[in-house]
Amino acid sequence: MNSALFSYIAACPTAYNAVAHTASLLEAEGYLSLCESQNWVLEAGRGYYVTRNGSSLIAFRMPDEDFSGFMITAAHGDSPCFKIKENAEISDGHHLRLSVERYGGMLCATWLDRPLAIAGRITLRTEKGLTTRTVDLADTHAVIPTVAIHMNRNANDGATYNANIDMIPLLGEAAEAGLLRRRVAEAAGVSEDAVQTTDLFLYNPQAGMEWNGYISAPRLDDLQCAFASLTAFIESGKAEAKPANAPVFCLFDNEEVGSQTKQGASSTFLYDVLSRIAAACGLTADGMARKIAQSFMVSCDNAHAVHPNHPEYQDKNHAVYMNSGVVIKYNANQKYTTDAVSAGIFGLICERAGVPVQRYANRADMAGGSTLGNISNTQVSLNTIDIGLPQLAMHSAYETAGAQDTELMVKALTAFFGTEIVMEADGAYEVN
Numbered sequence: 001m002n003s004a005l006f007s008y009i010a011a012c013p014t015a016y017n018a019v020a021h022t023a024s025l026l027e028a029e030g031y032l033s034l035c036e037s038q039n040w041v042l043e044a045g046r047g048y049y050v051t052r053n054g055s056s057l058i059a060f061r062m063p064d065e066d067f068s069g070f071m072i073t074a075a076h077g078d079s080p081c082f083k084i085k086e087n088a089e090i091s092d093g094h095h096l097r098l099s100v101e102r103y104g105g106m107l108c109a110t111w112l113d114r115p116l117a118i119a120g121r122i123t124l125r126t127e128k129g130l131t132t133r134t135v136d137l138a139d140t141h142a143v144i145p146t147v148a149i150h151m152n153r154n155a156n157d158g159a160t161y162n163a164n165i166d167m168i169p170l171l172g173e174a175a176e177a178g179l180l181r182r183r184v185a186e187a188a189g190v191s192e193d194a195v196q197t198t199d200l201f202l203y204n205p206q207a208g209m210e211w212n213g214y215i216s217a218p219r220l221d222d223l224q225c226a227f228a229s230l231t232a233f234i235e236s237g238k239a240e241a242k243p244a245n246a247p248v249f250c251l252f253d254n255e256e257v258g259s260q261t262k263q264g265a266s267s268t269f270l271y272d273v274l275s276r277i278a279a280a281c282g283l284t285a286d287g288m289a290r291k292i293a294q295s296f297m298v299s300c301d302n303a304h305a306v307h308p309n310h311p312e313y314q315d316k317n318h319a320v321y322m323n324s325g326v327v328i329k330y331n332a333n334q335k336y337t338t339d340a341v342s343a344g345i346f347g348l349i350c351e352r353a354g355v356p357v358q359r360y361a362n363r364a365d366m367a368g369g370s371t372l373g374n375i376s377n378t379q380v381s382l383n384t385i386d387i388g389l390p391q392l393a394m395h396s397a398y399e400t401a402g403a404q405d406t407e408l409m410v411k412a413l414t415a416f417f418g419t420e421i422v423m424e425a426d427g428a429y430e431v432n
Contacts, residue, residue, distance in 0.1 A: 001406050001407045001410070002208070002210050002215050002403060002406060003210075004227070004231075005208065005215070005217075005223075005224060005227050005228075005406050006207060006208030006209075006215075006217055008021070008223060008226075008227045009208055009217050009218060009219055009220075009223050009227070010205075010207065010208070012077065012219070012223055012226075013117065013119040013136060013201070013203040013205070013219075014055075014077075014078070014081075014119050014120045014121075014199075014201045014203065015055040015056075015076075015077040015078040015253040015254075016054050016055050016119075016120055016121040016134045016199065017119055017120075017134050017136060018055075018077035018078075018223070018226065018251065019051055019054055019055055019056065019057045019077060019251065019253075020054070020134045022057055022077075022226075022230060022251055023049060023051065023057060025230065025234070026047070026049050026059055026234070029047070029234050029237075030047060031047040031048060031049050031059060032046065032047070032048050032049075033048075033049060033050070033051075034048050034049065034050040035050070036050060036052065036272070040276055040280065041280075042062050042276075042277065042280040043062060044062050044063065044064045044065070045061075045062060045063075045064045046061070046062055047059065047060070047061045047062075047237060048060060048061075048062070050273060052262065052263045052267075052269050053253065053261075053262060053263040054121055054132055054134070055077070055078070055121075055253035055254075055263055056077075056250075056251060056252050056253045056263035056264070056267075056269060057077075057250075057251045058248065058249070058250050058251075058269065058270065058273045059233065059248070059249040060246060060247065060248045060249070060273065060277060061237055061246065061247050062246070062277070062280070062281075063244060063245065063246050063281070064242070065244060066244065066281075067244045067245050067246050067281075067291070068243075068244055068245050068291070068294050068420045068421060068422055069245060069246070069291045069292065069293070069294030069295035069296070069421060070245070070246045070247075070248050070274060070277075070291065070292070070295040070296075070382075071245045071246070071247050071248065071295070071296055071416060071417055071419065071421075072247075072248040072249075072250060072270075072295065072296065072297040072298070072382075073229040073232070073233065073248070073249055073250065073297070073298045073300055073413055073416070073417075074229075074250040074251075074252060074265065074270075074297060074298070074299050074300065074372045074373070074376060075222050075225040075226040075229050075250070075251055075252070075300045075301065075372070076222045076226070076251070076252045076253065076254075076255035076256070076265075076301065076372060077222070077223070077226055077251050077252070077253060078103075078104070078253050078254055078255060078256050078257075079104070079203075079218075079219040079221065079222070079223070079256065080102075080103060080104030080105055080106035080256050080395045081103050081104070081106065081201045081202055081203055082100040082101070082102060082103065082111070082116075082167065082169070082201065082202040083100060083101055083102075083103045083199075083200070083201050084098055084099070084100050084118065084120075084180075084198070084200040084201065084202065085099040085100060085101060086197065086198070087099060088180050088181075088198075088200075089171070089177060089178070089179070089180060090168070091174045091177055092174065093174050094173070094174050095170055095172075095173065095174060096170075096171045096172045096173060096174050096176050096177060096179060097168050097169060097170055097171060098142055098168065098169045098171050098180070098202075099168070100167070100168065100169060100202065101163065102163050102167070103201065103256065103257065104256030104257055104395070105256070105395055106395050106396075106397070107393070107395050107396045107397070108161040108163075108166075108167060109159065109161070110393070110396040110397040110398060111144055111167070111202075111204075111397045112144050112145070112146045113143065113144070113145060113146050114143065114204065114206070114397065115141040115142075115143060115205065116141060116142050116143060116144070116169060116202045116203065116204060116205070117136070117137060117138050117139075117140065117141060117202070117203055117204075117205040118136075118137040118140050118142070118180070118183075118200055118201070118202060118203070119134075119135060119136040119137060119138075119200070119201060119203055120134070120135065120198065120199045120200040120201050121133065121134050121135065121198070121199050121200075122135055122184060122188060122195055122196075122197070122198045122199075122200075123195075123196040123197050123198070124188065124190055124194045124195060124196060125193075125194050125196050130196055133188050135184060135187040135188055135200075136187065137183050137184065137187050138205055140179075140180070140183045142169035142170060142171045142202060143169060143170055144166075144167055144168070144169045144170070145170060147166075169202060178192075180200075181195060184198065184200070203218065203219075204218040204219075204397040204398060205218075206218060206398060210403050213323060213402070213403050213404075214322065214323075214400055214401065214402060214403055215400070215401050215402070215403050215406075216398055216399065216400045216401075217398070217399065218397060218398055218399070219399075220302060220391055220399040220400075220401050221301070221302045221391065221394050221395065221399060222255070222300070222301050222302060224302060224389055224391075224401060224405075224406060224409075225300035225301060225302060225388060225389065225409065226251055226300075227406065228300070228389075228406050228409035228410045228413060229249060229298075229300050229409075229413050230249060230251070231410050232409075232410050232411075232412075232413035232414040232416070232417055233247060233249040233413075233417060235410070235414050236413075236414050236417035236418055237417075239418060242418075243418055243419060243420040243432065244420055245417075245419070245420050245421075246277060246291075247417045248270075248273075248274070250265075250270060250372075250376075252264055252265045252269075252372060252376075255301070255371065255372055258375075259372065259375045259376075264375070265372040265375040265376040266375045266376070266378060266379065267379070268379055270376060270379060270380050271379045271380050274288070274292070274380060275288065278291065292380065292381070292382050293382070293423050294421050294422060294423045295382040295383070295421075296342070296345065296346075296382065296383045296384070296385075296416075296421055297373065297376065297377075297380075297382055297383070297384040297385075298346065298384075298385055298387055298413065298416060299336075299337065299371055299372040299373030299376070299384055299385065299386045299387070300372075300387055300388060300409070300413075301371040301372060301386065301388050302388040302389050302390070302391045302394060302401070303320055303327040303329055303360050303387075303388035303389065303390050303391070304320075304360070304390070304391070304394060305320055305321055305322045305390035305391055305392055305401075305402075306319045306320065306321055306390075307392060313363065313366070314363065315361050315362065315363045315364070317361075318330070318359055318360050318361040319360075320358040320359075320360045320390045321358070321390060321402075322390045322391070322392070322400075322401055322402030322405065323402035323403065323404045323405060324356065324358055324390070324402070325355065325356030325357050325358045325405075325408060326350060326355055326356070326357050326358070326387055326388075326389065326405075326408055326409055326412050327357070327358045327359070327360045327387060327388050327389065327390055328343055328346065328347070328357055328358070328359050328360070328385065328386070328387055329360045329361070329371075329386040329387065329388060330343075330359065330360065330361045331361065331362065331368060334374050335368055335369065335370040335371070335374060336368075336370075336371065336373065336374070336386035337373035337374045337377060337384040337385065337386055338373075338384075338385045338386050341383060341427065341429070342383045342384055342385035343385060345383065345385075345421065345429060345431055346385045346387070346416070348431055349412070349415050349416050349419055349431070350412050350415070352415060353411055353412055353414075353415035354411075355408050355411050355412040355415070356408070358390070360388075360390075371386055372386075373385070373386045374386075383421075389401055389402070389405040389406070389408075389409055390402065390405065419431060419432065420432040
C-alpha cells in the first residue's frame with residue numbers, strides 16, 4: 001500500500017499534476033471524462049469524472065436505480081510550496097535566481113539546502129486561442145542556500161525568514177539567462193514562442209520511504225488522504241453488492257490558501273456536479289433536496305500526531321498517535337464540522353469495518369487551521385465529518401506518518417462508500 005502511495009505522491013508534485021494523474025488512474029478503471037461546458041449524457045452504473053481549472057476533480061458513479069443520497073469524500077491536492085512568479089528570472093550578473101512567493105504556510109527551514117524541482121501547468125498558443133498542459137521539470141533543480149554559520153552566528157537561536165530575501169532560489173549562473181523558459185518548452189515538446197504563460201511551482205522531489213513502522217514523504221498533507229479516498233472510491237465500485245447510493249470523490253485545489261476560488265471547496269463546483277447528477281436521474285429541486293438531506297461528506301485532511309519531543313502541544317484528553325487509527329477532528333468554532341451526529345454515523349461505519357478511531361481537538365489556548373468540510377458546507381449543506389491520519393511536521397517539505405495508517409483509511413472509506421444512509425427524522429438515521 002505504501003509503495004503505491006509513494007508512486008502517487010511522486011506523480012503529483014502540484015495540484016495540476018495531481019488532477020492529471022488522478023484522471024489517468026480513473027480512466028484506466030473505465031471512468032469517462034466529462035466537460036462542464038458540454039451536455040452530459042449519464043448512464044446508470046457508469047463512472048465519470050469532471051475537472052475544473054485543471055486543478056480540481058470530482059468523480060462519481062451513477063446509481064443503477066433510485067438512491068438514498070450522495071456519499072462524498074473530499075481531500076485536497078495542493079500543498080504549501082513556492083510559486084514562481086511570471087517574470088521568473090533574476091540576474092545580478094553572476095547568479096540566476098527565481099522570483100517566487102510563498103503559497104500557503106510552509107515551514108521555511110525545511111525548504112533550505114535541498115534540491116528542488118519545478119512543475120505545474122503552462123498555456124500554449126494555438127491557431128484558435130490557447131490550450132493548457134501540465135509539465136514536470138523533474139531534472140531542473142534549484143536550491144535555496146542557507147547563510148553559513150560563520151556569517152550568521154545567531155542562526156541556531158530562533159531564525160526568521162524574509163520571503164523576499166532569504167527564500168529566493170538559486171537556479172544557475174547568469175550566463176544561463178532564459179534557462180527556465182527553455183526547459184519548460186523542452187518539457188512540453190514545443191517551441192519557446194508557443195509558451196504563453198505559466199503556473200509553476202517549486203517542489204521537493206525526494207522519494208518517499210518506509211522505516212521502522214513509519215513513512216516519510218513530501219506532501220503527505222494531503223496526498224495521503226487523497227490517495228486513500230481515491231483508492232477506496234475505485235475499490236468500492238468493484239464490489240458485487242452495491243448499495244443504493246451515489247458515491248462521489250472530490251479532489252479540491254487551494255485548500256492551503258483558503259479555498260476561495262472557482263475551483264476550491266468554497267466554489268459551486270460540488271453543487272454544480274450534484275445538480276447535474278440529480279437532473280440526469282430525473283429529480284426535481286424538491287427531489288434533490290431530499291437526497292442531500294440523506295447525504296454525507298467525509299472531509300479528509302491529516303491531523304497532528306503527538307510530537308515525541310513536544311507532547312505539551314496536545315490536549316491531554318485528545319492526543320492522537322501514528323499507527324493507532326483514523327482521527328476524528330473536533331472544534332467548537334466549527335473549523336472542523338464534526339458534531340455528535342456525524343461522529344456517531346462515521347464511528348458506527350468504522351466499528352463495523354474493524355477500523356480503530358481516535359479523537360482530536362486542539363488545546364483550548366491554541367488555534368488550529370480549518371479544512372474542506374466547513375468551507376464546502378457553505379455551498380452544499382449536509383452532514384459532514386472532518387477526519388484525517390496523524391502525522392508529524394505538517395507543512396514541512398518532508399513529513400512523517402504511520403506505516404499502517406493509509407491502509408486503515410482505505411478500509412474505513414471503502415466501508416463508507418458501501419454504506420446507505422436513510423434519514424427517518426431530523427436527528428434519526430438508519431445506517432445500512
